Amino acid sequence: MTRAVVVEDLRRVFGDVLAVDGATWGASTGEITCVLGPNGAGKTTTIECLEGLQRPDSGRCRVLGTDPWRASSAHRARVGVMLQDGGLPQSVSAHRLLAHLARLHATRRDGDLVDRLGIAPFATTPVRRLSGGQRQRVGLAAALVGGPQVAFLDEPTAGLDPHARLDVWTLLRERADTGTALVVTTHSFEEAERLADRVVILDHGQVVADGAPQEISGGGRLEDTYFALTGGSRER
Incomplete structure (x- = not known):
């Protein structure tokens, strides 16, 4: 698979807060990559660097081979963005x-x-x-x-009823199958397990897991692996 999105040793600092701490991962053409992590894990900051909305302090971001911060209008026309709010x-x-x-x-x-x-x-x-x-x-x-050839989608099914959520999953799967690289941030383990070709889990600005859902979970539940890696609470 061709890597449409590349993140290498990415760091982003806000004052005394190290929001992204050397994260390295990627997303491939024709695949759905789901990015998970607790609040404050660095998900939004990383995605905004890839969208060209923030400039990394160090490291490397590339989308379709281009630095998003310096991207031309022609490049931006090839990238879709859905903000959470x-x-x-x-x-x-x-x-x-x-x-x-x-x-x-x-x-x-x-x-x-x-x-x-x-x-x-x-x-x-x-x-x-x-x-x-x-x-x-x-x-x-x-x-x-x-x-778009690449789309960054932040919580695309949040607030949708179950029927609409299934419709969105079907649509996204079809887009990936035609060659689009989709990067989806989500808090839904069901969404990641049913939709993702690849899962990236961030915690404290670092990648703590990266691979196919079944590889990360070892054949068990992705939710169990997630909480074991992030040390989070299961209370909702």
């Missing part, structure tokens, strides 16, 4: 937003995504009036509308 204009409707984004790309997927993600019933509603789950669907569609 925000990032969507509030006053326009879902339909107008997706149509506008689609016009910026050579490959238009807005109609297909509106149908697949069940956006049609609220397509004319302004984004600010949408429920959390509805915004999730629009945010995911916005990230995928240009047919």
